Amino acid sequence: MATMAASNTRDVGPKDLGLRNNSSTKIDLANIADVPYYVEKRYVRAVDENGDEFQYEEVPVEEFYDDDKEETLDALIRNVKDQQRESQVIPTTTSASISRGSLTTEPEAVDDFVRNFLVRMGMKKTMQQFQVEWHNLSSSGRIKTNEAGYLPDVVKHNEELSEKMRLLQSEVDRYRKSAEKAREEFIKMKKERDYHRQHHNRIAQEKNNLVTFIKRLKSHLSTYEPQLDELKTKYDSAVREKMLYKLERDKMQSELNALKLSTSTSYQNNTEGSLGSTQSKLRELRLKEEKKKVMITDEQRRLTGSMDDTNQSNAQDSEFPTDTGNNPYLNRFAEDAFHRSTLTLAKELLAHEGPISCAAIHPRKHVAITVSDDRSWKMWAIPEGDMIMKGEGHADWVSGVDFHPSGNKMATCSGDTTVKLWDFSQKKCVHTFTNHLLPVWSVNFHSCGDFITSASQDKTVRLWDLNSLRCRMVMRGHQDSVHSAEFLMFSNIIVSSSVDKTVMLWDARTGLAEHTYAGHANACNQATFNLRGDAIASCDTKGVVKIWDVRTVKSIVTLDFGPYSANSVSFHPAGQLLTTASGDRTIKLYNIGSEELIPLSSHTDEVQYVKFDLKGQYMISTGRDRTLRIWS
Structure with missing residues (x-):
């Protein structure tokens, strides 16, 4: 059984075993399972150069199964050694003249087919019974094995076709997997193509806008x-x-x-x-x-x-305070006592019906004001979250807000190109500044309370006098929309950021630009001073935050929080902690000393604004999810 399962190819035919000769061989039926057998017969014929076949002498079965194994083995070894000695004597030409034999396959017989089938099916008991019955019938002469015949060619042909079908099916499966993989690659490449096409269209549109703007600028300059x-x-x-x-x-x-x-005394009068x-x-x-x-x-x-009227003097104009360099808030923060473990979400307020663009904290009380795209502002108690006051008056979205240093007034700016001054004691808007030509993005009070600075899309930073209620100064220098303008506390210096990728320092007394910080590769959203006034933090639309040294006019730290936009940035009053409002719905806390970055995830939409209070006790954040969140 094991010999048949190993291979269908053999060197000895069924006649050699006596399976088809019912008269010459007798086999013990008790040991029939131990008799080796082969199910396919093949003959090896060697052909010489003249085409004559070699004649092989048939070995009798009795000699094949001779009990004297040792003598036969010794004789075989002697014959092999004799043949080796003879091959050494024969010239090389003689060995080269012998051609290799050809291998022919004889068709499978009926009994061999049955045996092969039983072997393939693993029916060993049936196979043993078949062997016994076949031998008994053939020995009694009832079955003539030499006349059993061969299987028809159609059976072998069917087997070959079945094998070919299996091979073809495996090929089909392999090709199907290759086609599926190619389809996935095609879909991926198609999506990439659509993305790059959209990006190309956007770049082309921006280029056309720039070309149109340059043409307008040239025509304007030609005038x-x-x-x-x-x-x-x-x-x-x-x-x-x-x-x-x-x-x-x-x-x-x-x-x-x-x-x-030449004159003399006589001509003195005439002279x-x-x-x-x-x-x-x-x-x-x-x-x-x-x-x-x-x-x-x-x-x-x-x-x-x-x-224009900004250069005209007025008796009611305010005087700029002298820069003494003294900041009373610096003595409060000898060391940075603000730790991550104390910064947790204390309150969440659904403050407006539209996205909240900006917020401000009262200089002395636990009060905050939020402004929104729903054209209103609201005042909230911190941390209780109770609404104290609400106001409306702008004709478009409100973009910026700031408290007066005394805390009894505030200023707001809007997309309607105006800056409004509100008095809490009168509960109304007391004045509206209308000199800007395009939407105003931010407002900020001077520490003395007599001046307001505003940044606008008309590429200017304006200085407003609250005593004379007029525009005192127009600062022109940016080449595109100005997004923020902020005073350094207890100083006459203004820092501004613009879409032209620059941050500029201005002297409010003269309206001249003192320094320009260039290093951003994208539009700047905001720039702010730290409390000491020796560093500026700026952020842009790709999430890059830079910290500038005011004295050396160089960037000392560059942080990449991209690819989402960094909308706002704020220093902790102690100066070692920097917070950033990100477009990925998180707030980034960065410790400048330890270089540790900690994200805070609470907002459900883009974060628009973050700000620490002057005492460093808590932080507020607002976003497009219409909420005000208080962190303490």
């Missing part, structure tokens, strides 16, 4: 060329006249000196008269010269757009 040429002509003529006046003055001065030397006339001429020349200078200055201011 200034004639005026500049005229101004230059006037300036050249004024310089020439000035030189002529100077030459005439020198000439008259030399004449006067000559008259002084004094001529001297007076000369001095009067000189005074006239000086007046003309000063008038021309004033005319040139006025013309320059008119052409550059700075000649």
